[in-house]
Structure formats: C-alpha cells, structure tokens
Amino acid sequence: MLARSRRFGAGAGGAEMRFFPIAVLALFLALPSHADVLVHLKDGRTITVPVEPDEVRSVEFVRGSKAAKLPPASTSAGPQVWKVGPGLPLAAPSAAAKVAENGDTVEIAAAIYDSDVAVWRQSNLTLKGVGGRPHLRAAGRAAQGKAIWVIRGNNVRIENIEFSGTAVDDHNGAAIRGEGNGLTLDGVSAHDNQMGIMIGKFPDSDVVITKSLFYNNYVRGRSRPIGHNIYIGNVRSFTLTQSKVYGARIGHNVKSRARQTIIANNAIFDGADGRASYQIDLAAGGIARIEGNRIEQGTAPENTTLLSYGAEEAIHAENRLAVIGNVFRNAYRSGTFVHNHMDIPAELKGNKMIGAGVILRGKGTIDGK
Template sequence: MRPTLSVLLGCLLCTVTLVPADAGGPRTWRVGPDRELRTPSAAAAVARDGDTVLIDPGTYVGDVATWTQDDLTLRGDGGRAHLRAAGASAQGKAIWVIAGDRTTVDLVELSGATVPDGNGAGIRQEGTDLTVTRSWFHHNQDGILTGADPASDIVIRRSRFFRNCAGDGLTHNIYVGAVRSLTVTGSYLWGADTGHELKSRAARNTIVGNLITDRDATASYSIDLPNGGRSLVAGNVVVQGPRSENSALVSYGAEGLTGTPQLWVVGNTFVNRRPAGTFVDLAAGSRAELRNNLLVGPGELTSLAGVPSRANLRVGRGTFVDPAHDDFRLRAGSPALDRGVRVPQRWRVRWEYVHPAGQVRRPVVGRTDLGAFERR
C-alpha cells in the first residue's frame, strides 16, 4: 500500500527536526514533551560540537545527562526548563556532567542532586570554560562544582543559588576549583547549609554586584577564597546571618596563599547579624586594599594589621531603604553619600545588583557614594 500524504509529511517533519539540511554545520535541536526529542538527555545523545539545544519550559523529572560536545549551547526556550534529579544522577556525579569545552547554559533550573559520596551537583564542570546565565540551582549537595583546570574560565551571571549543600561543611552553593578565572555578577546566593555561599580556588576572581545572604541558614563564609589569588570583591551586598557558623564574611587565603595574593575590596555593603565577627579575614602575607565599604553590625574590618584602608564607614540600619528585607539602597541624607575616595580604574565598581537576579551599570553621580549602591 502506498503511503498517504500525511504520513509522508510527518516523516519529512521528523527529518527536519532531527537532521537539519546542513548536516555538516551547527544544528539546533528542540526538546520538549511534545517533540521528537522529549528530554535533554535524548539531545545529549545526538548533538555535535557547536550545536544549540533549546529546551521547552517544564519539569524533566529524573532526566540526567553527560554532555561531551564542545561549543555547545543549552538553553531554556520560552521559559526556564527545570531538571529535577529525583534520585537520578549522571555518572554518580550530577544532573548534568559537562565534559565538553566552552559550554553555555542559559535559563535552566537544576535541583535535587544527591549522590552517595555527598557531592552531587546541579552541574559538574569537567571541561574547559563554562558560562551560566539566568539559571537556578537549589536543593543540591553542590550547586555548581568544578574541577581544577588552569586554562578554564568560569562565568556566572544573573543566576540564583539557594538551599544547596549537604550540611557537612564540604559542599557549597558554588564551589570552583583551581581554574584560571571565576566571574560572578548580578547573582543571588543565599541559604547555604553549613557550607559557604561561594568558594573559589581560581587564580583570578571577579565577584561584583551580587546579593549574598545567609538569611536563616547555618552557612559558613559568605565568600571564601581559600588560596587567595588576584581578586576583586566589589559592589556586593554581603549579609552574614545570625545562625552563621563562621564569624568572617569574606575569607582570603585561609588554606594557603598561591599565585598572586592581591585583593581589592571596594564599594561593598557588609552586614553582620552575629554578635561579633570579622568583615574581611586575611591570611598573613595577603596584599589587600579596602576602600569605600559600608559596615553594618559588630566586628572588625579586617584581621590583619596594617592593611591599607580608606573611606570604610560603619553605619546603622536607618541608612538604608529596607534592611529587614535585604534592600540596602541608600536613603536620602545618608552619611554614605558622596564620601568615596578614588580607586584605580581596573578595580572600580562597574555593576550594581538588581533584585532578584540582575545587574545594571553603576552610575556616576558626583562623588562616589559608599557601599554597594549609588543613590540616583
């Protein structure tokens, strides 16, 4: 019997979906419950270097994958695509194990990764270079966990990390190994369970324009740079909660300084809700500059004597719009207005955080205001 027209058209559409006409160039794969490829793992089996995988909104329960392709883009299409582990893992490591190089992940949500060895991650990065944007990581043992790769650059923008960690102090919202560089901007990190909100062993760290807050969690350091590195911590709101298990907000070099031990801490709003603490804890031998920061609550600015520091001001909660809800924009008449000192161009604050996970260029309005926000 000869095939009907509808059957022929159906076969043609399948061919277009699965094998684009230019079979030698980059391809776009569409994933969704009503598509030929119903899950991201199905796309992982057919994608090649340079391809794009567009994932329909929805929840993909128990679907895990290892991505081995280079120059791959994985993107939620039309809304965030939620990968919920539900006890599954790729290679016993993560929801997504990314083994290829130069991967971009955009508009996805990864939750619930748990594995027997205790460090199940939303993403386990094993390739070189990763860019993550507009994505959520929550209720995993680690949000993102990377290995050591001195050629790798990790970039995280406009993303959320919350309620990750296994409660053992060894897992964290973000844990980046000894890579070449880490950049985190416009992101919202909160509620780490015993671990750190952000831990990085990168040789260079740029942590600018984020909200990092423990809220009610038993987090440890807000920012942990255990091996130091050439690092900029600027324009962040960093809030240590009353249940934090470590008295320092930023820790630098606690596990031994390597590389270039240079730290600039510029234009942050630091809030300590514990009865005591240290805002910036520095290992002996650190080279640090602390300028234009606002301090709220008790504690010493730094643990190391003789550190160059200028225009760091302790203020009360009345300085801010709504500190009870982590809104630390400045009120009119604040003593922080127009009090900043000059900072070398490469260390200046370029970004401001926009809640719940965004960023805008920090404006120039007369003399620089202290803290994480410039009053318009």
C-alpha cells in the first residue's frame, strides 16, 4: 500500500511529493531525530528524514507485494563498497554511478551488461570487476554522446572490466573517455569501439594503463575507418606497461601528447587485419622512453613508419627520446623504424630491427654511434 505525504525539508511552496513507500516512511519516522537522511528524487526534489546513520539497518521500497532492499547503511562516514550485479538492488553499473560518493569502491559482478553506459563524477573511486570480468556491451549507446564510461572525477581506478560496441555520430565513440585528473586502468579490455580510450587536455593528469588489452577500435562503415586504440592528449604523464594493443586501422595503435611518456614491456602490432598509421605516435614530443616492447608493422600499413616522434606541434619545454631494448619487425617491403622529427638527438640502444627499412630518420645515435 502506498500513502501520499507532504515533503520533508521541501523548498519554497512546500510542494507535495509523489507516492512514497509507507514502509520506508514508517521506518524513518520511528527513529530518533539527530541527523538527516536525504532522498533525492529524479525530478530534482529532496526529502529530508531526521535519523542517525548508525540507526538504519536497511531500507525497503515496497510496491505491491514485492520489496527490494538497498545495501545496508554504513556504521561510519567512511568509504562505501557498492555491489553491482544481476538480481541485486544495483543491477547495472549505471545505477551505482548515481549513488556512489567520493572514495567509494564499486564491485561489479561478472556478467554481460547490455546497453549500459554511465558518467562517473566521483573522485578517488575504484571500479572493479569481481568473480570474473564483467562485459559492458554498449550496442551502439554512449554516455553524453562520448563513451561507454565518461570519467569526470579525479584519481579514478578501473580494474578487470571489458568494454565493447559503442559508436557515436562524430566517430569518436570510446570505451572510456577521461575528463578528470588521474586515471588508472588495470586489466581492462576495450575492443570493437570507434576509439579505445580517449583523454583530452589535462596538464595535471597522470594516466596509467597496465596489463590491459586494446584491439580493433576503429570506425565501421566508412571508406577510411580512422580510429585509435589509445589516444592520450596533453597530460602530465602517460605510462603503458605489460599490455597488448593491436588492430588499429588508419589511426594509431598508441598516440600520446603527454609531457612524459613511458611505454614499456608491451606488444604493439598490426595483426592480421590491422593497418595502423603509426604503431606509436608521440605527436608532440616531450620526454619519452620506449623500452622492452615488441612493435610490429603489418603488410598493408597506412604509414610505413613504426614509431614517430614530434611530427606535429612542439608544445613541451623539454624533449627527449630514448628507444631501448625493443624488437621492431616490419613485414612491409619498406619503411622507417624510428622517425625523429625534432631538432634534438634521439637515443636508440640495444634494439633489434627485423625486416626492410631505415632504422632512424632524423637526429640521433644508434648504439652510441
């Protein structure tokens, strides 16, 4: 049974609220009045109920004979852990995005979440898959016309989650769009989107990707299906380690404009169907260290250079390129392994070059010479 009641803590006019479950109202009114619980309605109104947080065991929303329990209230004001999964009150990640607060952890059960997209505005947030890897299968949807997940908060960590299938009209539909300072991806898989990850201009941001997989992110249905697996804008630092990135078409497998870029111990390659422009594009120069990677160009590249440095504008005060201990392989009939477009000498040391091509174009040394 539902009862109609006046709003608690209503603004000017004391407007009447919509139907509110009588079981919830009775529970709250029976408790001592020492603090406030706020219930935010979708239409912008707020219900204020006086109650101490540690006095609430659970909250039930009753519609007819069915009741759904929200996660238990915390006995402290500290970070919360929100459980997401089929059959739970928070059945999809987008539901958790509406209730989580700064510093919380969202644990997402392994399942397929079709057409579920979200904007995360919280900072110091951890989003992690548990019990396997949950798959956010966007089916062409995108939050804010940008990505499956738009990350607006600072210092956000994403672990063990798979993203696929987003597309937008401007052809920049990404698995993840970063719009805050500080983002870490650990064990993430992003594939078959228009872009893998996109980060814009955030000069105070540090972006870390480790133990992750980015592949086949490109624009479908166009004669020139430009798309980047990883696109990092002007951030303070970008670090890519122990990951596999492949299958870009026309676009780049890895593109970074960061002030400092470290790419170490990865596999970055075209694969059977890839034809990337560059395997690695350090478009704006900066301090860069490329070490211990396997970097391979296929038989039909869009651009025959594997690693390009400083091909676009020079925006950083300090520029330095070290390419150390990598294995480069070129399956095309010609090419350039490293192209330094800047007026500073690149350092190439201990690399293995397999296939045809010029080892270094531009200034620099090869094994000290």
